[in-house]
Ligand SMILES: Nc1ncnc2c1ncn2[C@@H]1O[C@H](COP(=O)(O)OP(=O)(O)OP(=O)(O)O)[C@@H](O)[C@H]1O
């Protein structure tokens with residue numbers, strides 16, 4: 001079974017994707033980490049994420065980089081969003097994501113274009129959303145837990161800018177696939193959001209079985 005989970009920054013899609021992977025005993029890929037690895041390499045080499053040639057040169061990274069806590073920083077998130085807008089960067093990372101999705105037994109992937117571009121044939125698709133202010137509060141609390149303290153206003157402005165860049169880029173913009181179930185986590189606890197996600201996947205699988 002392949003499960004695609006998409007949605008904007010701090011909507012809770014990673015939390016839900018990890019929980020679905022545990023529930024169904026499937027491997028999980030956070031595809032945002034791949035773009036963050038490209039961004040981290042660019043920033044460390046003092047290259048420009050907005051220059052396509054620079055960004056493409058950073059697509060060949062060592063897998064060990066995916067575990068680097070630096071990838072979680074705000075600066076890397078912003079640069080990832082800039083680098084990910086380049087068509088050549090997206091195509092450089094495409095096959096790796098598809099191979100992961102198509103391994104025997106299936107997988108759970110989360111990102112921005114999983115249900116629309118990476119695995120449009122996924123068995124179940126979720127689009128996770130929450131209001132910008134609620135997402136900003138969650139991200140602000142998360143950053144504070146990790147010892148970084150930008151103001152809530154700055155976090156909210158960054159989230160809005162990232163949403164806008166991710167949703168308006170020409171190649172693989174973030175959007176809900178026509179056959180994705182919408183899950184608004186704004187007023188759900190983490191546990192409630194996970195239970196709702198499992199129920200949506202179950203409903204989708206039951207529908208597939210009744211058609212087959
Ligand atoms: N339903 C929820 N209620 C409260 N907090 C939540 C909820 N879901 C997730 N969170 C918290 O919000 C933060 C962001 O969640 P998560 O990392 O899952 O989002 P994301 O959509 O994967 O973000 P990104 O794409 O930026 O990686 C985390 O600290 C997480 O624990």
Ligand SMILES: Nc1ccn([C@@H]2O[C@H](COP(=O)(O)O)[C@@H](O)[C@H]2O)c(=O)n1
Nearest residue numbers: 031032033035080081084111112113166
């Ligand atoms: N499938 C994806 C996943 C991510 N991106 C871009 O990477 C940025 C960082 O992603 P996070 O999920 O870790 O926040 C994100 O803002 C996107 O620009 C993408 O394009 N496609």
